[in-house]
Amino acid sequence: xxxxxxxxxxxxxxxxxxxxxxxxxxxxxxxxxxxxxxxxxxxxxxxxxxxxxxxxxxxxxxxxxxxx
Numbered sequence: 327x328x329x330x331x332x333x334x335x336x337x338x339x340x341x342x343x344x345x346x347x348x349x350x351x352x353x354x355x356x357x358x359x360x361x362x363x364x365x366x367x368x369x370x371x372x373x374x375x376x377x378x379x380x381x382x383x384x385x386x387x388x389x390x391x392x393x394x
Contacts, residue, residue, distance in 0.1 A: 342367075342368055353378075359382055
């Protein structure tokens with residue numbers, strides 16, 4: 327298992343990376359919210375996907391986006 331995968335699901339990213347425009351766009355599509363909401367959630371709760379999802383009111387893993 328790579329260091330970027332979570333123990334529960336090998337294909338899920340371990341962190342919500344918002345350091346690059348393309349990664350912000352990926353997470354916005356993944357959670358189906360505007361980029362600004364992803365950034366605000368990360369600023370509020372950190373980079374853990376489950377916490378970001380909870381802040382956005384989304385389940386994790388979030389399969390509704392079609393990006394898996």
